[in-house]
Amino acid sequence: MARILILANSDIGLYKFRKELVEKLVMENEVYVSLPYGDFTTKLEEIGCKLINTAISRRGTNPITDLKLLTNYIKIIRNIKPDVVLTYTIKPNVYGGLACRINDIPFLANITGLGSALENRGLLQKVTLFLYRASLKKASCVFFQNKENKEFLLKNISISNYRLLPGSGVNIEDYSLLEYPPQDNINFLFIARIMKEKGIDQYLEAAEYIKGKYPNTTFHILGPCEDAYEGELEMMQEKGIIQYHGMQSDVKKFQRLSHCTIHPTYYPEGMSNVLLESAASGRPIITTNRSGCREIVDDGINGYIVKQKNGKDLIEKVEKFLNLDYEAKRKMGLQGRGKVERDFNRQNVVDAYSKEIKKITNK
Structure with a gap:
């Protein structure tokens, strides 16, 4: 069994949009999840994940708070010693990626959107690009959710291995076709x-x-x-x-x-x-x-x-x-x-992750 660590900023997002991947990973691996605890923490534990409560200021720009997050990620990685790390959203991608680079751990980053910092030109964009360059340089694979994000980052950052996904996809069985309602209102x-x-x-x-x-x-x-x-x-x-x-x-x-x-x-x-x-x-x-x-x-x-x-x-x-x-x-x-x-079938996303993880773990 491989040891897999997932870094995310929200339990509800991880459960709702990546549950199928997590379920598959738990069947074959030891899975740890680092994120802020919330209403869906118990559901992730029921799947079989081992949870680590990690505070994240999702929209904050305080460098001291972000440095603390980086320090926490370094400690978590050194304690768990994962074979591969999966990161989602901006701060886990950046600071989780840096922590993986410092510890020489393979990781897969998912660009779930560039965020306002990269949307507008200026000092904040330059700083954010610098952080992305440092964090994604050693990524085993970077997953993009749309072509525009992919083209922007590849223009500004050297990334050796990347794949374009259909977003997080959607579980077409869970979200089945509903009968169209009458139109009196x-x-x-x-x-x-x-x-x-x-x-x-x-x-x-x-x-x-x-x-x-x-x-x-x-x-x-x-x-x-x-x-x-x-x-x-x-x-x-x-x-x-x-x-x-x-x-x-x-x-x-x-x-x-x-x-x-x-x-x-x-x-x-x-x-x-x-x-x-x-x-x-x-x-x-x-x-x-x-x-x-x-x-x-x-x-x-x-x-x-x-x-x-x-x-x-x-x-x-x-x-x-x-x-x-x-x-x-x-x-x-x-x-x-x-x-x-x-x-946009979510199974395509699960298959893409499974392929990249097997490359790393040889399992």
Whole structure:
């Protein structure tokens, strides 16, 4: 048995988007997981993982806090002595990668999105690129989730071995095709952290306009509030413009009543799991023209693509969707399901990891 260490920043993300890989690894290896404990820690333990509680400031830029994370990773790696390390998201990739390099341990990095630091030019971008160069230089393989991220990093960093994955993929059995709901009332769904870069302003703008013009519409919002939107959401809910449901562990019950998922993000995505799960469920999607989103939408076929930060364009596409007849809406959802089955099956991600791990462990 090989000893595998996984470094991640969220138990819910690891469980929801990489459970199938973790289950396969546990069957054949001794698997350790380092991340901040949360509501899904027990589920990972039930699979068979050995958990290590590791604090991470996901969006913080305090160098002292980040240095402490690097020190923790070095200690964890020296204690466990893994045969291979798997890292996900920016800080585990950077500081976990550096810790692996210091300890001469093979590791596989997954670029789940470049983050705001690399999105905009400036000192922070230069510092982040420097850290990526140092951390990814000795990576056994770097997995990318979209072509734009791959091209950007390969232009700025020398990476010897890399592969392009279909994001995290989606479990097409777990997210099965749902029956399309009747359209006496049209339900739209926003699923994301409530923050500016996820396009919440554009969604609220569209909701206010569309609800006033088309009373038989409902705009649902699911997700934790990370920016100061609580007051605005409460006010709009009191007016009957939106329905805010907060953080939900079971998204499928909302997918069942939904006619369309709206994801107007301009956050640096790897590949949007929200869109993959919505399309797999047979729901049309409306999203922005940016990497990590546009790959999942064939414009006019299984949804619509809108301009970033453009509430007017979003309103136009929502109206265009509303003016479709019932069968056209349903067929749009079926097209999305077919696209996910062809291009985004999570089993392909599991197979890619298995191949790279076997190269390293020879098992």
